[in-house]
Amino acid sequence: MTQVGQRPVTKALQHRLKRKREQSMLPKQDERASPLNAQEGFSRNADLDCGWGHLLFAPTFDDPQSLIDILLNEAPDRRDIAFYVRDPHVLLALAPQDVFLDPSHTYRLDLSTFRAVADPPRTFTVRRLCSEADAHAVNRIYAACGMVSVDPAFFWSKRDHRARIYLVAEDNKTGEIIGSVTGIDHARAFGDPEHGSSLWCLAVDQRASHAKIGEALTRHLAGQMAARGCNYVDLSVIHDNESAIRLYERLGFERIPFFTVKRKNPINEKLFTGKPLETGLNPYARIIVDEARRRGISVDVLDAPGGFFRLSHGGRSIVCRESLTELTSAVAMSRCDDKQVTRRLMREIGLPVPEGVKGDDEAGALDLLHRAGSVVVKPARGEQGRGVCVDIRSEADLTQAIDAAKTLCPEVIVETFMPGEDLRVLVIGGAIVAAALRKRPRIQGNGEDTIRTLIEGLSRRRAAATDGESRIPLDGETERCVKAGGYHLDDILPAGESLEVRRTANLHTGGTLHDVTQILHADIRAASLAAAEALGMPVVGLDYIVKAPEDNAFIFIEANERPGLANHEPQPVVERFLDLLFPQTLRLDPHQGGLAHA
Missing domain, CATH: 3.40.630.30 (Gcn5-related N-acetyltransferase (GNAT))
Structure with a gap:
């Protein structure tokens, strides 16, 4: 044991000496008032x-x-x-x-x-x-x-x-x-x-x-x-x-x-x-979890493959499946889930909807096809564009599309096809937070590669940009769209020529979002708020066919009870979603004099 004078330097004394040295480096309480x-x-x-x-x-x-x-x-x-x-x-x-x-x-x-x-x-x-x-x-x-x-x-x-x-x-x-x-x-x-x-x-x-x-x-x-x-x-x-x-x-x-x-x-x-959570969640759930953690909201992943997680803050706890939460009632969800019920409710509040018949009504479906010239076939219950066939013009394609839709849901809807732009409006907490045109996947020819190769390349790029959530399937619907454009999958698309390879604009099948929130027509805004209220949905994605987002000509297509919140930049949709769930995490914005977020 070493000595300082006659006093042994114990570990405790060493610690006190170290603390004293550290404290000597700190500014003294009255230092700011010193002459220096x-x-x-x-x-x-x-x-x-x-x-x-x-x-x-x-x-x-x-x-x-x-x-x-x-x-x-x-x-x-x-x-x-x-x-x-x-x-x-x-x-x-x-x-x-x-x-x-x-x-x-x-x-x-x-x-x-x-x-x-x-x-x-x-x-x-x-x-x-x-x-x-x-x-x-x-x-x-x-x-x-x-x-x-x-x-x-x-x-x-x-x-x-x-x-x-x-x-x-x-x-x-x-x-x-x-x-x-x-x-x-x-x-x-x-x-x-x-x-x-x-x-x-x-x-x-x-x-x-x-x-x-x-x-x-x-x-x-x-x-x-x-x-x-x-x-x-x-x-x-x-x-x-x-x-x-x-x-x-x-x-x-x-x-x-x-x-x-x-x-x-x-x-x-x-x-x-801290370090990002290894949650195993898909991008649509992960974007919510990441924003929650920024605000100090606790996250507990319940079922990663299913997208289920629990958010907790200040004694409040809410279970979510991506953007679907416990705030959505079973009744409201059933209204959105059944497209026939949704159509009826929208018609009752005065929104224009396409004419439609049940897929089991073969005579009615053929009559609608002959009168409209083109129809859409979709499962009565479904999401992410699965089983949806658009712009069907022949009886053979109609029969094939109905059979394909029935593999996903026994009840099928046949509607008149409405040409125009595909618009998604996102309503959260009774307010419109984003509107975006959903563009259908389209390839550009280079005069060298086949259409199949071009589609595969575009699909890889879309998958890379969305963590694998968006891909263009090489299925019967894609092949039908290519044929409608006058080609086959193994044809070489001429240089500079553009070809639409899906008639639906769902992100999961290769579509992209383009923000139009600031130019959305007032009539579409009013219709969206009325639709969300009629459905009783706190969070809902509403789909329309429009002539243009700034035009008042539109047709209501369907409602999505679990809309994806990703890809709506620059609109802060995830922030608005968490505002609804945990309003106590809002703060005053010193720049705007209003509400902002932690």
């Missing part, structure tokens, strides 16, 4: 624009609310950082749904003991950023590293700013920029009496083959700060970045007890939501 902090040139509420966001020096703020107000006014696509936070619990209590404690460690390098390496790297050079080309290169590295991008013009305009130092590492052979780091001189930024500095945005080109680029940049910056008379260099590093922490500790950095607070935003999402 009151010296001429010291800035209150120090706020430095760094291009990627604002760096807020917390000890310069007398009022925690002022610091929170700046964080809440963070610009879009930026990352503001409140650094040197001494009492993070106070800030979090002021806006618990808006800000979070960053899971990063703060490290400090004492420049009084720092010694620069005498032998600099020979394969690359560390120097100041000195051209617009340098600025563009740094931004490229930021983007490749998943960091917040900075307008190159910002770098260039601030290159000679006294408070900022921008360094780059340049390959001696190629002249390519392979790394970058930013330094902030605190004395020049806000009159810091401690003459400190900090390191930010250390980034290295992942393609570079050189070793120790990050170390060289860090050492060079430390040398620059020491030459300026700074006493230390501080930095913030994510707690699980083991390689970076090893580098900093090898260079002599030591942890200090300061904290960082940031705004909850999409850029920071992985820092306050």
Whole structure:
């Protein structure tokens, strides 16, 4: 056991000594009122624009609310950082749904003991950023590293700013920029009496083959700060970045007890939501689960293959199957599930619906075909476009389509075919939150590949874009549509020619959504609200055939009790869905003066 005087240094004493050293680094309670902090040139509420966001020096703020107000006014696509936070619990209590404690460690390098390496790297050079080309290169590295991008013009305009130092590492052979780091001189930024500095945005080109680029940049910056008379260099590093922490500790950095607070935003999402859940859910359920976790709503996956999960918050618990929830009554669901009932209800409230007959009524179906010239066959119960055949013009195709639909549901509906655009309107909580045209899958000829090959290629692309949820089946319906266009699957489609390969626009069979919310005609809006109310549906997708979304000519087709909430960008449909389920997770938006979300 070692001795300090006559007193044994026990583990408990070692711990107390360590705590004492750490506490000595913290600002004292009356430090802000000290003569040093009151010296001429010291800035209150120090706020430095760094291009990627604002760096807020917390000890310069007398009022925690002022610091929170700046964080809440963070610009879009930026990352503001409140650094040197001494009492993070106070800030979090002021806006618990808006800000979070960053899971990063703060490290400090004492420049009084720092010694620069005498032998600099020979394969690359560390120097100041000195051209617009340098600025563009740094931004490229930021983007490749998943960091917040900075307008190159910002770098260039601030290159000679006294408070900022921008360094780059340049390959001696190629002249390519392979790394970058930013330094902030605190004395020049806000009159810091401690003459400190900090390191930010250390980034290295992942393609570079050189070793120790990050170390060289860090050492060079430390040398620059020491030459300026700074006493230390501080930095913030994510707690699980083991390689970076090893580098900093090898260079002599030591942890200090300061904290960082940031705004909850999409850029920071992985820092306050944790690792993504391995749920096994499909994209339509997962998009809801992800947004729920952003708001602090608890998620319990009940049946991943079926899309069932439970959401809980503040004593309220709701079981969902994708967008279908316990808020939907069995009666309302049965109205949507049976397309014949839906048609009757819509007709009663005055919505135009296509003329239809039951598929079992062979004479009635043939008569409708002869009178209309073209019909649609669909199962009375079904979803995702399964079993739906559109624009049937012959008796043989009609019989075949009815038989195919019966394999999915014994009850079949035959309706008049209405040409036009396929429109989906999403109503949530008695409000229209999105409207989108559903475009049918269409291939473009190149004069070389067969139609079959082109369809398979488009199907692969649609599957990749939707996590496998959207594919174009090479079934009888696809073959019928290709034949209707005058081709066979193994024909080569001429270059530049376009061919529609499905007559339905369901996303599951290759369709795509195109937002038209802002131009939706008032009559279609009114009809959609009336339809949702008549059905008693809190969440419903309503399908129409329209001449154009901004025109008042429309025909109601069907209602979907479990509409997909994905692919409705830029409309915040998932947010509105969770507003309905958990209104307590709403907050006031300081920018709009209305409701926004955690």
